[in-house]
Amino acid sequence: xxxxxxxxxxxxxxxxxxxxxxxxxxxxxxxxxxxxxxxxxxxxxxxxxxxxxxxxxxxxxxxxxxxxxxxxxxxxxxxxxxxxxxxxxxxxxxxxxxxxxxxxxxxxxxxxxxxxxxxxxxxxxxxxxxxxxxxxxxxxxxxxxxxxxxxxxxxxxxxxxxxxxxxxxxxxxxxxxxxxxxxxxxxxxxxxxxxxxxxxxxxxxxxxxxxxxxxxxxxxxxxxxxxxxxxxxxxxxxxxxxxxxxxxxxxxxxxxxxxxxxxxxxxxxxxxxxxxxxxxxxxxxxxxxxxxxxxxxxxxxxxxxxxxxxxxxxxxxxxxxxxxxxxxxxxxxxx
Amino acid sequence: xxxxxxxxxxxxxxxxxxxxxxxxxxxxxxxxxxxxxxxxxxxxxxxxxxxxxxxxxxxxxxxxxxxxxxxxxxxxxxxxxxxxxxxxxxxxxxxxxxxxxxxxxxxxxxxxxxxxxxxxxxxxxxxxxxxxxxxxxxxxxxxxxxxxxxxxxxxxxx
Numbered sequence: 001x002x003x004x005x006x007x008x009x010x011x012x013x014x015x016x017x018x019x020x021x022x023x024x025x026x027x028x029x030x031x032x033x034x035x036x037x038x039x040x041x042x043x044x045x046x047x048x049x050x051x052x053x054x055x056x057x058x059x060x061x062x063x064x065x066x067x068x069x070x071x072x073x074x075x076x077x078x079x080x081x082x083x084x085x086x087x088x089x090x091x092x093x094x095x096x097x098x099x100x101x102x103x104x105x106x107x108x109x110x111x112x113x114x115x116x117x118x119x120x121x122x123x124x125x126x127x128x129x130x131x132x133x134x135x136x137x138x139x140x141x142x143x144x145x146x147x148x149x150x151x152x153x154x155x156x157x158x159x160x161x162x163x164x165x166x167x168x169x170x171x172x173x174x175x176x177x178x179x180x181x182x183x184x185x186x187x188x189x190x191x192x193x194x195x196x197x198x199x200x201x202x203x204x205x206x207x208x209x210x211x212x213x214x215x216x217x218x219x220x221x222x223x224x225x226x227x228x229x230x231x232x233x234x235x236x237x238x239x240x241x242x243x244x245x246x247x248x249x250x251x252x253x254x255x256x257x258x259x260x261x262x263x264x265x266x267x268x269x270x271x272x273x274x275x276x277x278x279x280x281x282x283x284x285x286x287x288x289x290x291x292x293x294x295x296x297x298x299x300x301x302x303x304x305x306x307x308x309x310x311x312x313x314x315x316x317x318x319x320x321x322x323x324x325x326x327x328x329x330x331x332x333x334x335x
Numbered sequence: 336x337x338x339x340x341x342x343x344x345x346x347x348x349x350x351x352x353x354x355x356x357x358x359x360x361x362x363x364x365x366x367x368x369x370x371x372x373x374x375x376x377x378x379x380x381x382x383x384x385x386x387x388x389x390x391x392x393x394x395x396x397x398x399x400x401x402x403x404x405x406x407x408x409x410x411x412x413x414x415x416x417x418x419x420x421x422x423x424x425x426x427x428x429x430x431x432x433x434x435x436x437x438x439x440x441x442x443x444x445x446x447x448x449x450x451x452x453x454x455x456x457x458x459x460x461x462x463x464x465x466x467x468x469x470x471x472x473x474x475x476x477x478x479x480x481x482x483x484x485x486x487x488x489x490x491x492x493x
Contacts, residue, residue, distance in 0.1 A: 013369075017471075037469065061475050064468070080472050106472045124472070151469070169466070213465070252444065271444070271467075302468070303441055308462065324441070 003276065003295045005076045007317070009049045009329040013040055018321035020307050026070045027216055027313030030326050033063035039077060039087070039109035041094070042327070049329065055330055057085040058096045065109045065160055070116045078107040084121050086139065101130060111164070113157045120150035120164045120176075128166045128176060131181055143183040145164070147174050154198045159205045159261070175219075177236070186234055191218060191242045197254065204259035208240070211268055217278075219244035219289060229287065234300035244289050249276060252304075260310040265289065265332070267318060268306035274298050277332060295332060302326075340385050342418045347370040348394045351379070368405045369439070371398055374412065379430050382486045384423045393417050396428060408442045410435065413450040420455050426455055428464045429473065440466050 016035035023030055029052070039055035059079035067076045075094065077085040083105055084100040096122045104125035111120050119131040119139065126149065133144040151302040158165070163186075164176040172303035173196055175187035194213035201208050208220040221243045235258040252271030259266050266278040277295040284290045301322030311317035316332035348358035354372055359365050375398045390396045400413040416424045417424060428447050435445045448461045463469055473479050 062471065080475055124469070153468070169462075194462070213462075272425070 003277070003296050004067045005275070005295045005334060006333070007297075007300075007328055007332045010328040011042055011049055011051070011329075012325065013054075014050050014325050014327075016039065016117060016325060017303075017323040018063065018325060018327055019305065021309050021327055022066050022068055023309055023311050023319065023322045024068045024102045025312060026318070027069055028313045030319055030327070031066045031068065031075055032321055033077060034321075034325075035062045037061065037063060037079075039063060039066055039075065040093075053094060055087060055094050055096075058087065058099070061082065061106075067112055068126065069105055069112045070114060074112075074116075076110040076112065076119055078110040078121060080106040082107060082123070084110050084119075088137070088225060091252050096306075097137060099133060099141055102126065102141060107151060110122040111155045111157055113152070113162055113164075114160050118157075118164075119327060120155040120157065120166075122155045122166055124151045126150060126152060126168075128152055128155060128164065128174075130176070145176055145183060145185070147176065147185045148172065153195065156199060156201065157203050159203060161205065163206065165199050165201075167210060168197045169195045171196060171212075173199055173208075174238070177185050181182075184262065187238075187240050188235050189220060189240055189242070192216070195253075198256045199261045200257055201265070202259045207259075209257050209259050209266055211257040214248045215252065215254065216241050216245050216247040216259055217266070217268060218246075219291070221286065221289075221291075243287060243293060246278060246291055249293055250274075255304065256307045258308055258310050260315070261312065262310070262315045265310075265333070266296075267310065269302045269306045269308040269320060273301050273303060273305060273322075275300040275318075297330070300330075301328065324327045340380045341421050341423065342385070345386060345388070345393050347388060350389075350391055361468045364443050367452050369403060371403055374401050374403055374410060374435070374439075378412070378434055380489045381427075381430050381434060382488070383469050384430075384482070384486055390414070390427070390431075393464060396431070408444055409446070410439065410443050410447045411448070413448050415450040415453045416429050419453060424449060424454055424456070425463055426482065426486070428460060428480075429470065429482050432464060434472065436486055 004221035008246045021032045022332040033039045037177040041053045043052045061080035063079050065078040075087040081105045086098040088097040093108045103123040106124045122128045128145040130143040131139045141306050148168040149228050166174050173189040173331045174185050192212040199210040206222040211217045216232040220240045223231050223239045225237040233240045250270045256269045268276050274296045278291040279294045281290045301324045308320045314332045318330040321327045381390045402411045432447045449457045
């Protein structure tokens, strides 16, 4: 089975490499950021995608990552200038509401929890910070987690629990959750053989996909304490196990992965300029799932593809961005 | 910057003669793909961070450790630190990377690594040089960038 992915739009505007693309929760706006220290907001005007606003002067160095709050009214940005920016949308315009300081080095990623009550950021300083969002739009540091030995590349939240998952240059993935009075590491996944660039939950939150410099993606499954495999569980009563490794498909570092909550398809972006889509086989065994490569776009961009993101509302609509300075939209035809 | 030099008396190697330009290479109608010698010529005159010598004179770079595959746009270069505990290995690798990033067409993927078995922290240095995010962040550091630029500035050689 092979599905042809069609390029529908190519958006230029960023002056240098584009590091990140992120859809707003309604799937109507796309935010992008890159080395030119700007955030661009893209949206449809009639049938054409256009740049609706450019957010400047928030950061003095590369903006590595942007993330929308679940309500769609805020954007958080992570910058190599060691700060996070919080931008709020008022009357259609974005303005810089706050700058979060504390990290010692480049901030690599920022992410909102499912209800928008928490923000997590991570940095080359090896730490993950949890920020609590207060009623009056204030951001207080709730915890500083020094849980990695190296540069932390990425943070993401569970789709409906207050659990942060961090991925690191130390080749590990950590689950951080709030216990009685502080945040703690509850699970550590140690299986990749090089930097873990990113991880992403499926819609159930019982599975995670991770991508790495070791050129593999791995699928992780959550097991409860009464699991039939007899896996020992942690204090919280669950265990995570790598149930599938997809190797041999990517020829260079895999920089990002996204697990679509509408279709269940997994997309990867790679240093070999390609975008690949994997689909779980029907009736695949949950404990040993099989995934098939259903679509490859060779030379999707002229250089490394840094980030891919599925639209949260329109099945098969994908955004990608690259070192070549472009953002592209793709359509994976649905049956 | 530290004042102590890692390798006080490095072995100095003979420089190669300049490339002999063939008539076909000046003929615009002939397709002339980038070859190993051209990659070598780009990096041979990079200055060592410690000595007033080039990477070629210290045998840190040589043609045998360069590969190019024009059809898949891959360049790989292995460099040999003068001593196995050279603290400048990352900086040298970064300078080579920057030189090739600036000189080669963007279609090329460039992999820079230490020649196997020639450095104590080979794996750690290689991982850092291969991490483009850390390389990008390093090059936004104005101090580091000026050190790299110093290594890349070519002096007139006699």
